[in-house]
Amino acid sequence: MMRNSKKTTLPTKRQAANIEHGSGKDSFFSLSPALKALKAVLAYKVFDKHTPLSVTFGTTNRCNFSCQTCAIQSSVKQEIPHDRFMSIIDEVAEAGAIRVSFTGGGEPMMRDDIGELILRAKKNGLIVGMVSNGFFIDKKLDQIRNLDLLLVSYDKSKQHKQKDIPVLDKILENAVLAKNSGIPVCLQSVLIKDTCLHIEDFFSISRQHGLALSLQSLEKWDQSAVPAEIIPSRNEMISAIEKILMEKKSNHNILNSERYFKLLAKYWPQPFHDVNCMAGVFYASVDIDGDLYSCTPLIKQVSAGNLIDQPFGSSFQKLSIPHCPGCLWSCHHELNNIFSMNISALWNLLQFSKNKLVYR
Numbered sequence: 001m002m003r004n005s006k007k008t009t010l011p012t013k014r015q016a017a018n019i020e021h022g023s024g025k026d027s028f029f030s031l032s033p034a035l036k037a038l039k040a041v042l043a044y045k046v047f048d049k050h051t052p053l054s055v056t057f058g059t060t061n062r063c064n065f066s067c068q069t070c071a072i073q074s075s076v077k078q079e080i081p082h083d084r085f086m087s088i089i090d091e092v093a094e095a096g097a098i099r100v101s102f103t104g105g106g107e108p109m110m111r112d113d114i115g116e117l118i119l120r121a122k123k124n125g126l127i128v129g130m131v132s133n134g135f136f137i138d139k140k141l142d143q144i145r146n147l148d149l150l151l152v153s154y155d156k157s158k159q160h161k162q163k164d165i166p167v168l169d170k171i172l173e174n175a176v177l178a179k180n181s182g183i184p185v186c187l188q189s190v191l192i193k194d195t196c197l198h199i200e201d202f203f204s205i206s207r208q209h210g211l212a213l214s215l216q217s218l219e220k221w222d223q224s225a226v227p228a229e230i231i232p233s234r235n236e237m238i239s240a241i242e243k244i245l246m247e248k249k250s251n252h253n254i255l256n257s258e259r260y261f262k263l264l265a266k267y268w269p270q271p272f273h274d275v276n277c278m279a280g281v282f283y284a285s286v287d288i289d290g291d292l293y294s295c296t297p298l299i300k301q302v303s304a305g306n307l308i309d310q311p312f313g314s315s316f317q318k319l320s321i322p323h324c325p326g327c328l329w330s331c332h333h334e335l336n337n338i339f340s341m342n343i344s345a346l347w348n349l350l351q352f353s354k355n356k357l358v359y360r
C-alpha cells in the first residue's frame with residue numbers, strides 16, 4: 001500500500017472528543033446532518049438534484065478470516081493508495097455527504113492507515129461508521145476511537161480458533177471493550193440457518209451485554225456462493241423473523257426496522273423493491289480499487305469510473321439510476337426508506353440516536 005510520508009498523529013481520547021464541529025462524536029441522527037439530508041431531499045424533489053449523502057468505502061479485501069458466507073476475497077484488488085484515499089474523503093465531504101462507512105469485503109483494520117482515514121472523515125465533519133470482524137479491536141482501539149458507529153460481524157460462520165481461543169468469544173469481548181471505551185457498537189449477524197435456529201441466543205447476548213444488534217439476510221448472490229446447508233429454509237427464516245419482531249417490542253437494541261423484517265418475511269429468498277431505490281441519488285459505493293458504483297450490490301456492474309484518477313463529485317453525477325430486481329440488504333432498504341421520508345423508518349432511526357443506541 002502506498003503511504004503518505006508525512007505521518008498523521010492520532011488524537012488522544014480527550015482530543016478526539018473535541019474534533020471540530022463541537023462535541024466531536026456525532027450521532028447518526030443529530031440535527032445538523034438531519035437538516036442537511038432534508039435540504040438534499042427537497043433539492044431532489046424540486047430540481048432532481050442528486051447529493052451523495054452516504055458513501056460506503058470498500059476498504060480492503062485482505063482479511064484474517066475466511067468465513068463460509070464470504071466470497072469476496074477470491075478477487076484480490078489493488079487498494080486505493082493512502083494519499084488518494086485521504087483526498088477522496090475530502091471530495092466526498094465537499095460533494096455534500098453527511099456520512100461515510102468503511103467496510104469490506106475484507107477487514108478494514110487490516111489497513112495500517114485506517115485510523116488516519118477515520119480521523120480525516122471526522123475532520124471533515126462526517127458521521128463515520130465501520131463494519132469489522134472485531135478481531136483487532138483491542139490492538140487498534142486508539143485508531144478507531146473516533147468512530148460514530150462500529151458494526152461488529154458476529155455469526156457462527158466464524159468457527160475458527162486462534163491460539164485456542166474461540167474466535168466468537170474474543171469478538172464479543174472486543175465488542176464489549178469498544179462499547180466500554182465509548183464507541184457506539186452494534187453486533188451484526190447474518191441470518192444463516194444456525195442463526196435462525198438459535199436466534200434467542202443472539203437476543204440474550206444483546207440483552208446481557210447491552211449491545212445493539214443488526215440482523216440481516218444473506219444477499220441473493222451470497223446464496224449462490226455459500227454452502228447450501230447454511231441457507232435457512234423459508235419456514236426457518238419466517239419463524240426467526242416472527243421471533244425477532246416479538247423481541248423487538250421489548251428489546252430496543254435491535255437496529256433494523258420492523259418494516260424491513262416484514263418485507264423480508266414476505267419475499268425471502270427473492271430480492272425485493274420497497275420504496276423507490278435511492279442508489280446513485282443519495283448514496284454510492286466506492287469499491288476497494290476505487291471504482292464508483294450506485295450501490296454495493298451492483299459492484300462489478302455499471303461503474304461511473306475509477307476515483308484514483310477521477311474526481312468524486314463529477315463521477316457521482318455520472319452514476320445512472322439502476323434498474324434492478326431489488327436486493328435483500330437491510331442497510332439499503334433502510335436508507336431508501338429514510339431518504340423517502342418514511343415515518344416508521346425515521347422513527348426507527350430516531351430510536352438509535354446518540355443517547356439511545358445501546359446500553360438499555
Ligand code: SF4
Binds near residue numbers: 066067104106
Ligand atoms: S470476516 Fe468478513 S470479510 Fe473476513 S472473511 Fe469473514 S465475512 Fe469475509
Ligand code: SF4
Binds near residue numbers: 294
Ligand atoms: S434495489 Fe438494486 S439498485 Fe437499489 S440498492 Fe438494491 S441492488 Fe442497488
